[in-house]
Amino acid sequence: MQIPAQLIQRLLQTEGKFARQLGTVRAIQGGFQATLGTIPFRNIGDESRPIILSNESLTDQMTFTNVPNRPPDVLPFEKHIEEDLALRVEIISPSCVRLRLGPPARLEEPRDFGILLPDRAAAEPLAFTPHIEEQARAVIVSHGGLQFSLQRDPFAFSLTQQANHYSWSTATDDRDVHGLLCTPPPGIATTSAERQEAYWTWSLAPDEHLYGLGERFNGFDQRGRNLTLWTQDAWGTTTDAAYKNIPFLLSSEHYGLFFHTPNEVQVRLGTTSGRAARVQVSEELLDLYLIFGETPKSILSEYTQLTGRATMIPRWAFGVWLSRCRYQTRDEVEAVAQRIREEEVPCDVLHLDPAWLERPNLSCDFVSSDTNFPALPEMIQQLDRQGFKISLWELPYISSHARRFQEAAEAGYFLKNAAGEPISGDFGSPPAEVIFAPSLILPIPPRAAGGRIYTDHGYRLALPALKPTLARPCHARPRHTMAWMVKRYITSILYFTTRRCMRLFLKRPANPV
Secondary structure, rough: OOOHHHHHHHOOOOEEEEEEEEEEEEEOEEEEEEEEEEEEEEEEOOOOOOOOOOOHHHHHHHOOOOHHHHHHOOOOOOOOEEEEEEEEEEEEOOOEEEEEEHHHHHHHOOOOOOOOHHHEEEEEEEEOOOOOEEOOOEEEEEEEEEEEEEEEOEEEEEEEEEEOEEEEEEEOEEHHHHHHHOOOOOEEEEEOOOOOOEEEEEEOEEEEEEEEOOOOOOOOOOOOOEEEOOOOOOOOOOOOOOOOOEEEEOOOOOOOEEOOOOOOOOOOOOOOOOOOEEEEOOOOOOEEEEEEOOHHHHHHHHHHHHHHHOOOHHHHHHOOEEEEEOOOOOHHHHHHHHHHOOOOOOOOOOEEOOHHEEOOOEOOOOOOOOOOOOOHHHHHHHHHHHHEEEEEEOOOOOOOOOOHHHHHHHHEEEEEEOOOEEEEEEOOOOOHHHHHHHHHOOOOHHHHOOOEEEEEEEOOOOOOOOOOOOOOHHHHHHHHHHHHHHHHHHHHOOOOOOOOOOOOOOOOOOOOO
16 A cells, blocks of 8 residues: 555654653652653644554554554554653642643742742642552542542543542543544643643543633633633734633533643643643643632632632722723813713713823823823813723833933833843833833822723733743743733722732733723
8 A cells, every 4th residue: 555655744743742651659748749651642633533643553552453444554663652751749628739740850940920829839738648559550649538540551640529529530532433542641742843832631521611711702611612822912802812811711510720821821622622622831841720619619719719819999990981092182081071971971980092191102101291181180180070080091112202211221121122122111120110100100190089090011022022030931921911010000000900810811900891
């Protein structure tokens, strides 16, 4: 039989490596750690019919080998398995565990991104060691009503909360008619750019529903969708692009998954295979929390114990917001406010886009316009007496024509792109506040007078622009977004605080109603 050259080329190219065999399992404080033997694999099918082949003979991969339409066993693959991955599991509570999968050295790196509450990020593992039972085909680890089953060969993982019979497991039995895998077990994927990205796959129940992942415009149930969690300007509300991506997934099967990373997250929720889901992060270490619970409320309660709970926003923020693109002058705003009250149209907030600035573009100068909005503090106070709060839009990118641009650039108060050009104020640098804070504060009266700043667009920081103290470029953008919003909170003019909520993936803490 003549083997197509295209198929041979696809067989020679691998898409990553998955956990093929279980190595050793040892108890550690608060949990256990396992070594995993991996094997390279590729998908010789496509999105509609995945055919996962590993570097071993078909006999080792298939249930039946005497079928006429099986894939050709054309290359002399050796079943070479290398123990180069580690799986660390920590028991956080009777209903919450933390799983980390990656190269052993990466598991030792600190992972404090400001996402977890400080006491959670610094918490030591619980002072116990679980019970480990070595069996012929599996290793069973148990503690406090949680039971982990790690199958030896082929590797498979399952976790059961015994009291409620809630379970979560890998999709090792997701196979086609020949017994070939449709979904690869957890492992490391190699991207087209040769990056190593960790992923995890798990089984889905036939009637399972999946919710969450932050602001979504495509519907409530996310099952059957491929999504990329990476904050961007959505330019509308009809696509999968979103301003507020939250790496938290809630299942109708009594579990939630929190992906602890500031990096891009890709999820496939029953798409390539209807029986399985996959999450992949753009780093070599996967760090996730699995939470069991009887109700969504109980799962969310455990989740917010990790990340914090939002404080109540002001009552007026639940009201009616009105805006247009854009109110050009103070006279226009006051005329609109007068008509609203005359016609008894409900309104609590008037939102002003950047025409209130000296340079009303998508790069700011942080200085109010005396021409278009003279005596801005006075206008805000007058409208406050009429029952209006004022939201003033701005973003963290300062115009090169702004008054303080040159002074800030010479002092080194900007993040820079790969060419060394300044692109944004370094709001994480205390000395930079000397330059930016006065122009941020002076135009705005005290909070009680009704003025609020609407912080926007912190997510446009290009990846090469990073602080020298950040180890990886992909960590820079969400941290910069957070610093931008927090500095505005500290100056007492940010209308919503990002404290005590899941922070780094928010474009802003809340959107106007």
